[in-house]
Amino acid sequence: MPDRLGFTSIEKNRLSFMGRSLNPECQRMAGLIITMPHKWQKEGKVRGIALSQERFQFIFNSEHDLLDVLEKRVQTYNEWPMVLERWVEYPPEDYLQFIPLWVRIRNIPVDYYTTEALTTLGDMVGKTMVVAFDPLKPVTQDYIRVQVRFNVANPLKTCRVLNVKGGKTTIIHFNYENIQKRCFTCKRLSHEKRICPIVIRKRQEQAQGRRNLAVVPVPRAPVVPVPRAPVVLNKDDPLCGLFEEEQVGLDPLSGRPKIAKEVLDEMRRYLLAETGENRAVKIDRIRGTVKEAEADPIAQRAVLRLEPAPVVTSDLNRGKGLVFDYDEKSQRKVDFDLNANPNKLMAGAFKAFKASPATSVPILDLSTGEESSSASDHRFFSDSSTVFHSGYLRPGTSGTISRKPRVRRRPPKGVRKASSLALVTRCQEPEENRREGKHEEGSRKMKKVMEDT
Structure with a gap:
């Protein structure tokens, strides 16, 4: 290509960032290019370009809009995350490989609430960049937030075993903000569970076992030797023998x-x-x-x-997002969290009152039959003898008295069905076989009475 000014778009690319979708199967490029400007509220201020089925570029009209999008939290499309980095003319080898991710660290030992210890815990997930912790302020949550530079090729670790003083161990738990979908088998962001290599290999082994009728043991997959890390210090290196x-x-x-x-x-x-x-x-x-x-x-x-040393901020809610955990126990914990649901206390009280109200006097069910089933549905609607409810209580000299519901006297369904079948059968009989008089039914009986009069 000629090295001329009109042949390159370097000047326009300076106001752009590059992106990579982590799950191209679930993130269609055409929909991503059209949807993201609306999601960022930048319609008419940005233009998207699909470079491949996995990579894309967005060119902005101003520096302010570009930085506004890059400073947001983890960007997602179709509930799967994306990697965004500002355009550079000569990208490094690890370009579009890291995302800024806020992590909530739980179950921290009481002796390790320091900036240095929290930085080390964040390094277990990625490279710690920001620690949201102030030793002079009260901590009302059961976690500490840190922002790390996370490698998207690694799995999302949910917990790690930490060795502490005295030979004891404790389990540290990690929760990730704004990460919605992931593989629930290997905890990676690049595929769904149904196409996870671990699940596929397990299915293949089960299918092989069924083909062999479970007589011959299923041969295991060959163990692939783990490649050794490259040797840093060779024999000719001046540092050889100086360090291990x-x-x-x-x-x-x-x-x-x-x-x-x-x-x-x-x-x-x-x-x-x-x-x-x-x-x-x-x-x-x-x-x-x-x-x-x-x-x-x-x-x-x-x-x-x-x-660079991590930035320590006293703003504990800086860039705070949601934690998407599909575990039933975790969802129940969020439902009863007063910080997430401030109206939960009053709503829970109303719900508990309706579900199982307390009564000061035990109620004995002395009725039988349908009357018993009808009365039992309404006997728990009041727990006080001085409160009147329309339809179930009536006023008395000593307060309110329970009123028996009106019982509808009706033949059982089987009797009613048999009577209707008998009526239809008699109506279909020939006219000469029918008797007149009091056994005649329907309109013919009324007609006969009128003729006699």
């Missing part, structure tokens, strides 16, 4: 290198540089610095991994 491979490898909790590549390169240059210092002195200085930083999680994050 575990010190410079990947962190199992976050999946990021324990020591950034830039920091390792600086150490190599320092060892090879001619500064007039002995090599042994340089090695001791590097080891001491790394050992001191590894003892402090905050220093390890800032010095060794070159990550």
Whole structure:
């Protein structure tokens, strides 16, 4: 392509962001391009472009509208999340791979309500960016909120086992705001449960077992060897022998290198540089610095991994969203939460009164038959002898007295049905076989009486 001004759209792309749908099967691109401007309330201010079945771009008319959309919470279409990042001319390798996600951490041990401990707990899910915690303010909720930079390729962890002092363990629970749908088997955001690889493999094993009539044991899927992490320190590396491979490898909790590549390169240059210092002195200085930083999680994050420190905010409800949990127990907990439903207390009182009101005097059911069934339906409508209800109570000298409901005297259904069948049969008989007089029924009887008179 000619490298000319009219052939590129770089200037227009500066006011745009790129996006990726995580579940293209449930997120049709045509509907996404048309629906999202209306959802953002930016009709006429933004234009969408479908780049593929998975990726898209939205170009805005102003910087204000662009930032307004990017600063919102997790963006979803058709209840599945999307990844949005501002356009860059030379995107990095992990472009469109992370989303900002607010996490609610529950069941925190009482001895770990500190900013440093909460940052470490957030790093179990992703890279902690914001901690909504103020040690000087009261905490009225049973959770602490942190915002993390979450890798969409990872599963949404619901809990983790935490080792604390004294050899004890506790389970930390995580809830995610504005994440509506996910795979309920592997907890990932890229597919539904029916097409989960784990579910499909289980179905295939069950089908194979049925084909073999459960006589031959089902062969298990071949164990795929887990690829080893790449070796960071080779034999020719100046740092070989200075650190263990575990010190410079990947962190199992976050999946990021324990020591950034830039920091390792600086150490190599320092060892090879001619500064007039002995090599042994340089090695001791590097080891001491790394050992001191590894003892402090905050220093390890800032010095060794070159990550910015998390922002601590006293606004505990900053960017707060909903937690979509389809568990019945969790839904019941939300229903009775006075913060979510402030009118629940009064409504619950009315509901409880109607369901099972208290009575001061036990009521004995002495009636029988249909009268018993009718009276039992209305006897619990009042728990006070001084309250009058129309239709069920009548006034008396000592308050209100229960009034018996009027019983409708009617033959049973079987008797009525047999009588109607007999009447139809007699009406269909020939006229000569019918008797006159008092046994004649219907209009013929009335006609005979009129003729005699």
